[in-house]
Amino acid sequence: MDLILSSTSSSISHHKIFTGFSSKQDSRHGVEQFGSLNLKAMPEEKALVVTNGSSNNKIPHVLTMAGSDSGAGAGIQADLKTCAARGVYCSTVITAVTAQNTVGVQDVNILSEESVAAQLKSVLSDMHVDVVKTGMLPSTAMVKILLDSLKQFPVQALVVDPVMVSTSGHVLAGSSILDTFRQDLFPLADIVTPNLKEASALLGGLQLETVTDMRSAAKSLHDMGPRNVLVKGGHLPSSTYAIDIFFDGKDFYELRSSRIQTINTHGTGCTMASCIAAELAKGSSMLSAVKVAKRYVETALEYSKSIIVGNGSQGPFDHLFKLNRKKSSTQQLFDPSDLFLYAVTDSGMNKKWGRSITDAVKGAIEGGATIVQLREKEAETGEFLEAAKACLEICRAHNIPLLINDRVDIAMACDADGVHVGQSDMPVNTIRALLGPEKIIGVSCKTPEHALKAWADGADYIGSGGVFPTNTKANNRTIGLDGLETVCLASKLPVVAIGGINLSNAKSVMELGVANLKGVAVVSALFDQECVVTKTRKLHELLTETVANVGPAMV
Numbered sequence: 093m094d095l096i097l098s099s100t101s102s103s104i105s106h107h108k109i110f111t112g113f114s115s116k117q118d119s120r121h122g123v124e125q126f127g128s129l130n131l132k133a134m135p136e137e138k139a140l141v142v143t144n145g146s147s148n149n150k151i152p153h154v155l156t157m158a159g160s161d162s163g164a165g166a167g168i169q170a171d172l173k174t175c176a177a178r179g180v181y182c183s184t185v186i187t188a189v190t191a192q193n194t195v196g197v198q199d200v201n202i203l204s205e206e207s208v209a210a211q212l213k214s215v216l217s218d219m220h221v222d223v224v225k226t227g228m229l230p231s232t233a234m235v236k237i238l239l240d241s242l243k244q245f246p247v248q249a250l251v252v253d254p255v256m257v258s259t260s261g262h263v264l265a266g267s268s269i270l271d272t273f274r275q276d277l278f279p280l281a282d283i284v285t286p287n288l289k290e291a292s293a294l295l296g297g298l299q300l301e302t303v304t305d306m307r308s309a310a311k312s313l314h315d316m317g318p319r320n321v322l323v324k325g326g327h328l329p330s331s332t333y334a335i336d337i338f339f340d341g342k343d344f345y346e347l348r349s350s351r352i353q354t355i356n357t358h359g360t361g362c363t364m365a366s367c368i369a370a371e372l373a374k375g376s377s378m379l380s381a382v383k384v385a386k387r388y389v390e391t392a393l394e395y396s397k398s399i400i401v402g403n404g405s406q407g408p409f410d411h412l413f414k415l416n417r418k419k420s421s422t423q424q425l426f427d428p429s430d431l432f433l434y435a436v437t438d439s440g441m442n443k444k445w446g447r448s449i450t451d452a453v454k455g456a457i458e459g460g461a462t463i464v465q466l467r468e469k470e471a472e473t474g475e476f477l478e479a480a481k482a483c484l485e486i487c488r489a490h491n492i493p494l495l496i497n498d499r500v501d502i503a504m505a506c507d508a509d510g511v512h513v514g515q516s517d518m519p520v521n522t523i524r525a526l527l528g529p530e531k532i533i534g535v536s537c538k539t540p541e542h543a544l545k546a547w548a549d550g551a552d553y554i555g556s557g558g559v560f561p562t563n564t565k566a567n568n569r570t571i572g573l574d575g576l577e578t579v580c581l582a583s584k585l586p587v588v589a590i591g592g593i594n595l596s597n598a599k600s601v602m603e604l605g606v607a608n609l610k611g612v613a614v615v616s617a618l619f620d621q622e623c624v625v626t627k628t629r630k631l632h633e634l635l636t637e638t639v640a641n642v643g644p645a646m647v
């Protein structure tokens with residue numbers, strides 16, 4: 093998935109000051125700080141135990157208020173599975189019981205207002221809920237009940253998926269509710285996540301057929317009061333990609349993922365919204381939550397594209413595709429600026445200079461390396477795994493991402509932050525399905541075609557080279573500074589340059605001044621040296637100085 097293709101500012105001035113939603117920032121829903129002591133309307137001693145974010149016993153908690161889907165692809169069931177897959181507790185308030193399957197919706201039984209109010213009270217009066225996510229809200233009265241409950245029991249964030257029509261075309265909330273959504277619910281929402289049909293209905297039947305239309309829709313919906321809007325373009329006609337527009341009141345972000353060829357798409361909307369809620373409950377910023385959610389859906393669809401559940405024309409997908417993987421709690425999320433000084437290890441060089449791989453990694457980090465890749469071509473598997481675990485500990489202690497070259501198995505076994513692979517290694521989409529949405533994947537690219545494929549396959553960055561001749565990699569084709577520039581200009585992903593880069597030529601690389609060229613990856617200039625710290629530090633200083641002179645395009 094291409095997470096952010098463009099981010100352009102809107103010229104509108106907004107009536108609210110956007111503070112963003114993150115673990116360190118406040119929210120409007122009455123809780124001072126996520127992760128700090130939160131004394132909601134609860135018995136005092138209980139609040140102290142369950143709401144202190146620093147307590148190991150506190151599990152992030154999403155409450156979903158939605159309809160039950162008997163086929164379990166969407167609604168409450170999708171929300172439960174999504175939260176489970178993302179490591180978040182999920183409680184439920186059921187608004188309606190639908191009878192549906194892969195063919196369509198056969199029956200809808202709306203629960204009484206009393207029952208809905210009682211469910212809300214049961215959960216909110218007892219449990220610490222971080223985020224409320226709404227799906228099918230079949231009546232105005234239910235919206236009002238929710239709003240009253242939130243007044244009494246404030247939560248950290250409100251995610252509103254304005255469900256109106258099932259994918260099979262069944263009406264799940266009538267048009268009479270539109271005014272309530274617009275006037276009462278949206279102003280309290282941290283994000284609303286309509287699909288094209290819902291956005292159109294909310295905007296009085298406005299035709300939405302292009303990305304430009306989606307942008308204006310996001311802006312108009314934002315004017316109704318939510319802090320953020322995500323217009324999902326999954327049904328956009330004649331688009332090669334699944335494009336969503338995220339608008340935070342200031343900037344537009346165009347989020348693209350590959351359009352997976354499958355009929356198993358039932359429940360993607362509910363899943364997207366509940367994944368956003370789950371990530372927010374864990375303390376993510378809104379943009380990061382949306383990015384992870386989009387990638388989670390894309391990965392689940394890719395993984396489930398051939399599964400068969402039912403005989404109808406729209407099947408569910410497998411939310412729990414990575415159930416057998418343990419979840420990392422300290423994963424480094426990818427930041428393109430991490431590519432600035434990319435240290436790639438080499439066991440031969442370390443042996444030559446009589447140092448261990450862990451000492452090499454420590455030295456590089458001390459000298460200013462911003463990301464580390466273990467490239468141990470000769471290592472025996474067991475030895476490599478032990479070394480990787482030891483290096484991961486060092487990297488985690490310094491918040492430096494650790495990637496593994498080639499060996500997806502080693503990366504999985506030690507829970508590294510990601511992998512770097514070449515053109516003839518395991519395909520990126522397979523790696524993504526194995527590693528999940530948040531791991532970092534880099535791919536070596538020598539041509540614009542490689543670069544575009546890496547992006548379409550869901551990589552996070554590309555390594556491009558050899559910029560200069562190198563002795564470190566046998567038979568490596570040199571593409572030169574020109575070749576690097578051509579790849580950078582074609583790439584929709586951030587780029588790190590590699591191959592023969594050292595203190596005497598790194599300046600010429602960074603002086604290319606292409607915005608997505610984020611740094612240099614280096615082996616011998618750091619590790620075929622007596623002192624790794626000194627060489628890394630010198631290169632860091634040189635890069636910093638060069639980037640400062642080249643100007644803001646590089647940052």
Ligand SMILES: Cc1ncc(COP(=O)(O)OP(=O)(O)O)c(N)n1
Nearest residue numbers: 497512513514515536555556590613
């Ligand atoms: C950052 C970075 N870029 C390119 C490479 C080369 O990877 P690959 O083409 O798979 O070759 P090997 O490193 O496996 O020999 C890299 N390792 N890192």
Ligand SMILES: Cc1nc(C(=O)O)sc1CCOP(=O)(O)O
Nearest residue numbers: 557558562564591592614615616
């Ligand atoms: C590992 C690697 N990949 C390359 C590519 O062109 O993709 S060049 C290379 C070797 C880089 O080592 P040094 O910094 O010692 O030249």
Ligand SMILES: [Mg+2]
Nearest residue numbers: 498513514517
């Ligand atoms: Mg390789």
